[in-house]
Amino acid sequence: MIFVVNAGSSSLKVSLYRSDLTRLADGTISNIGGNGTLKLDGVATTVTSDDHADALTQIQAALASAGRDMDNVSAAAHRVVHGGAQLTAPARLTPDVVQAIRDCIPLAPLHNPVNLAGIDALTAQRPDLPQFASFDTAFHASNSEVTTRYAIPEAQHQAGIRRYGFHGMSYANMVHDFGDALPDRLLAFHLGNGASLCAIKAGKSLATSMGYSPLAGLTMGTRSGDIDGAAVLRIAAELGIEATDKLLNKQSGLKGLAGDNDMKALLERDDDAARLAVSHFCYWAARHAGSAIVAMGGIDAVAFTGGIGENAAPIRDRIMQHLGFLGDLPVHVIEADEEKQIARDALALMGGTA
The missing domain is CATH 3.30.420.40 (ATPase, nucleotide binding domain)
Structure with a gap:
């Protein structure tokens, strides 16, 4: 099974897929850091979670109680909002890739830190589990320089001020669903x-x-x-x-x-x-x-x-x-x-x- 993790600023959303991409379960925890709600396949329970690591532990326990044994998970895959100019395709998470995600925090200060919180929490719990990341910006890496460049001085451009684009995973899914058509x-x-x-x-x-x-x-x-x-x-x-x-x-x-x-x-x-x-x-x-x-x-x-x-x-x-x-x-x-x-x-x- 593939364990998909989408960490938000105060929420955590997860999904389980088989290798044929059949969805087995969906779960969310809201209001991380206080009293929130855990929803698993439409059933809601009131919970309190201290941080993303605690929320991840609780949602995995709920999946296990529902018969989705996390021991059968062979990999985890994370949504990361910003890959910058360096991370332009999905990647396996290595120390270098994780550092590159951290380097993009100035480009997405509200999003990349919480995406990393999900990665770090799962790494601490399952250090041997292969983990991967997909980037919202990656689909648009094919845009030309004339498309992405703002008409500003080189110093600001080199500091990362350019067009990146988002919703890339949604557009990639659309392209896949069309197939040959x-x-x-x-x-x-x-x-x-x-x-x-x-x-x-x-x-x-x-x-x-x-x-x-x-x-x-x-x-x-x-x-x-x-x-x-x-x-x-x-x-x-x-x-x-x-x-x-x-x-x-x-x-x-x-x-x-x-x-x-x-x-x-x-x-x-x-x-x-x-x-x-x-x-x-x-x-x-x-x-x-x-x-x-x-x-x-x-x-x-x-x-x-x-x-x-x-x-x-x-x-x-x-x-x-x-x-x-x-x-x-x-x-x-x-x-x-x-x-x-x-x-x-x-x-x-x-x-x-x-």
């Missing part, structure tokens, strides 16, 4: 609380809407998407850096426009703020799509994934109405499954059947 020039949307798009040509990322961080690009649930740097500087001068970070990442987007980042609720509302938020989300998705289509030199099909992309048909329809001038394009809906892609990556590195 993959369109040559695919406009791919990952729409959820975090939202992005990707220009995928011949299975490779040519351009994506997120940049140095997941803040850039489309209007999102609580993130602003693209905003003029001068506007950010003005807000920061008035509020300070930490408050500006919180405003742009947690209080903007749909929430900033309409007070709610639940797209289902917004679609059910009948007020000007909700209508503006929905229109903003769809319009700017289509505006960014134009840029992606230029990067590919045309378009053959569109695909949607993510919670909104899969479940909100009115949003898909409105985005496609904006793109109607392109003609009658095939539209696909692909189930998002980043955990399966992480397991698939690990099996491939192990020489398995992924």
